[in-house]
Amino acid sequence: MTKPTRRPSLQSKWIPHFFSKRRATSHQNLPDSPVAHLLGSNSRPTDVQISVIQEFIRLNESALSRLELGLSSNPRSRTLQRQKSELVEVIRLHQSLLSPIWLCPPEVLERIFLHVVRRPLPWNFSWEVPSLAISHVCRSWREITISFPLLWDQLPAISLDADTLRSPSYLPFLKDLLGRSRDLPLSLAISLPRSIKPDDLFWLSPAIDVLISHSERWETLIYRGSANEIDVLMGIKGRLSSLRTLTLDLTGLSLLLLFEGFKDAPQLRDVFVTGSYLKNFSLPMAQLTHYKEDVLFGNDEFSGYRHLRSLEIRRADPFGSVGPWICGTFDNLVTLFIHVHKQSLPDALFDHLMLPSIEDITIRFPKGDIIESLASMIMRSPVPCRLKRLVIPYTTHASAAGQLRSLLRLTPHLLELEIDLPPPEELSILIIGLDAPIIAPFLQSLALHSTRHDVLVDTDVLHNLADSRSGKREASVSEQLTRQFGHYDTFSPVASAFLETFRLHLPSSGAYTALVTLNHWQWPLMWEDFRLTGSFSDLSLEMCTKIPALNLDLCHPPRMRGFSSTLSRDLGQLFSTMEGATFNDVNVLQMSRLHLVLNRFLELSIEDIPGAGKYKLRSRAEALLELWEPNFRPNYYRGRWAMKGETSIVYMTSTAIDRLLAEGSFRDVIYGFKEDVEI
Numbered sequence: 001m002t003k004p005t006r007r008p009s010l011q012s013k014w015i016p017h018f019f020s021k022r023r024a025t026s027h028q029n030l031p032d033s034p035v036a037h038l039l040g041s042n043s044r045p046t047d048v049q050i051s052v053i054q055e056f057i058r059l060n061e062s063a064l065s066r067l068e069l070g071l072s073s074n075p076r077s078r079t080l081q082r083q084k085s086e087l088v089e090v091i092r093l094h095q096s097l098l099s100p101i102w103l104c105p106p107e108v109l110e111r112i113f114l115h116v117v118r119r120p121l122p123w124n125f126s127w128e129v130p131s132l133a134i135s136h137v138c139r140s141w142r143e144i145t146i147s148f149p150l151l152w153d154q155l156p157a158i159s160l161d162a163d164t165l166r167s168p169s170y171l172p173f174l175k176d177l178l179g180r181s182r183d184l185p186l187s188l189a190i191s192l193p194r195s196i197k198p199d200d201l202f203w204l205s206p207a208i209d210v211l212i213s214h215s216e217r218w219e220t221l222i223y224r225g226s227a228n229e230i231d232v233l234m235g236i237k238g239r240l241s242s243l244r245t246l247t248l249d250l251t252g253l254s255l256l257l258l259f260e261g262f263k264d265a266p267q268l269r270d271v272f273v274t275g276s277y278l279k280n281f282s283l284p285m286a287q288l289t290h291y292k293e294d295v296l297f298g299n300d301e302f303s304g305y306r307h308l309r310s311l312e313i314r315r316a317d318p319f320g321s322v323g324p325w326i327c328g329t330f331d332n333l334v335t336l337f338i339h340v341h342k343q344s345l346p347d348a349l350f351d352h353l354m355l356p357s358i359e360d361i362t363i364r365f366p367k368g369d370i371i372e373s374l375a376s377m378i379m380r381s382p383v384p385c386r387l388k389r390l391v392i393p394y395t396t397h398a399s400a401a402g403q404l405r406s407l408l409r410l411t412p413h414l415l416e417l418e419i420d421l422p423p424p425e426e427l428s429i430l431i432i433g434l435d436a437p438i439i440a441p442f443l444q445s446l447a448l449h450s451t452r453h454d455v456l457v458d459t460d461v462l463h464n465l466a467d468s469r470s471g472k473r474e475a476s477v478s479e480q481l482t483r484q485f486g487h488y489d490t491f492s493p494v495a496s497a498f499l500e501t502f503r504l505h506l507p508s509s510g511a512y513t514a515l516v517t518l519n520h521w522q523w524p525l526m527w528e529d530f531r532l533t534g535s536f537s538d539l540s541l542e543m544c545t546k547i548p549a550l551n552l553d554l555c556h557p558p559r560m561r562g563f564s565s566t567l568s569r570d571l572g573q574l575f576s577t578m579e580g581a582t583f584n585d586v587n588v589l590q591m592s593r594l595h596l597v598l599n600r601f602l603e604l605s606i607e608d609i610p611g612a613g614k615y616k617l618r619s620r621a622e623a624l625l626e627l628w629e630p631n632f633r634p635n636y637y638r639g640r641w642a643m644k645g646e647t648s649i650v651y652m653t654s655t656a657i658d659r660l661l662a663e664g665s666f667r668d669v670i671y672g673f674k675e676d677v678e679i
Helices: 009-012 048-072 078-097 106-117 131-134 141-146 168-178 198-212 227-234 372-381 405-411 424-430 456-468 474-485 509-520 527-546 566-578 586-593 596-605 617-639 654-660 668-669
Strands: 188-189 218-228 245-251 270-277 288-297 311-317 335-340 360-364 389-392 417-418 445-449 501-505 641-644 648-651
Touching: 048 078, 078 131, 106 131, 106 141, 131 141, 141 586, 168 198, 188 617, 218 648, 227 668, 270 586, 372 405, 405 424, 424 456, 456 501, 509 641, 509 648, 527 566, 527 586, 527 596, 566 617, 586 596, 586 617, 596 617, 596 668, 617 654
Parallel strands: 188 218, 218 245, 245 270, 270 288, 288 311, 311 335, 335 360, 360 389, 389 417, 417 445, 445 501
Antiparallel strands: 501 648, 641 648
């Protein structure tokens, strides 16, 4: 028996042989291509050829219509089916020659390519080069990309490990990339191995020499590797005339005496250091404008950084030593951020500081009381305070009475405030009254942190604060602002005494309890609804026990290894119980949290739900929530508070609720907003 010959693919027959006069007899009804030489090539059709191709496509589309008519009367004809698929492919190939991308001028393509390749320097070091991929598409695109240096000024991540350097093509590849950028400033990321063996220097030195020969053009540099091995780059000293941005991702403890490669970089302004150790690096401190540090052991002295506009310090010293000490006058500093772990900062943090231009202060650390020190610094300043953002949680719980009031009186431009939840008498100073001067008149965002599991003692104050800052008394407040500040619309960039965001951060186990309290939700008064609330609470607890993936804080069930048929049947019975229940008071759901359990249930994957398919649990949960949803709206109009994330609640104005209803987003009010959702 003769082995059948494998039929070549249509693509291989058509390009370019399919349209020749020596076609197989099975294709004898297909027309010859008038531009067969263009198919499968990188050549661009001329205007005359475009007209010919358009006419050819029109004729073949007519032929395709006739084939489809024949197939409608004889759908099982394999010959007609084969001819149709081949004709469709003929039309597609010729239509690709008329793609609008062929008509784009080179200048337009250059801008498109530039938009594609511009992206942050990668931390995952690889050979991927977007410009190189574009240049391999076709001959004309290659000519455009190679002749456009802006596509090559951002090099791929350069990994200088021994395995990469031993590749014979790597060094020519690196030289070619550097040459294509011509004289433009370069952005590059360099990765060195944790340790360099003597044998590796044979492969490493040529690549380092190639890079250093272009170091005058380095504008942005990311270095990732051991703090001990960076001395292989010592050849850059005195040659970094264009360097403006430096990122160091350091591993291990430095045994170097001092690395001065970056000291003579006259244009260096932005420095970001992350990793484990920054003790033996010399930087041009006096000229830096932005400095960010996230290390275990970092700088302890910042007095030389006189021209900084932003300073960010993140520290996680495992030995719990005293945090960084900042002293002196920083005339240009606008943003100060300090976040330390297992450390404490001195209460007198601002006693030796002068920040006349400061607009944004964020201090996060486990303990301390800096309110008095901060107020003292502001009072010593020779110019009025321009502070717009103040974030100091975990620092105000020990403040003496009256200190918060004094601080807020000194910061009239404040737009955003995040502090510990103060005692009611301290918090009440933010309530807008009809006679008392307005404190923080332009405050737009207020966030309060509480370590308590309830806010019962602060309920009235929180309600009054939210009510007075929600815009209900806009006319009277506007008149008061005019009396207090004159033409207040010129006093601040945003002339508003009303909060856009009011948020309470609480322990995870207390957030929903606080929501119930602030919204004045109560157990149902009717006996049947009261009893049903208890039953629904039991259902919520039982579902969390049977489905550990729900991961709600109603209980802490043991992790289950598998699902049994009995468990699936039990869940089906639970849903039957819920579907058969009737109630008159929506508090039945809100006090039992059953609606939250079902909503989380719908977010689970099908593998986490036993019996989901057999008992149609997902569709039944959706039907229950859709049935219950209209009952929630009156309660939220009265209460105004909703969950956001797992551990916080937010206040909503009636305008915000109306907008959410109009947008069809009221579901988020009922079940809680995600962290990234703006209200």
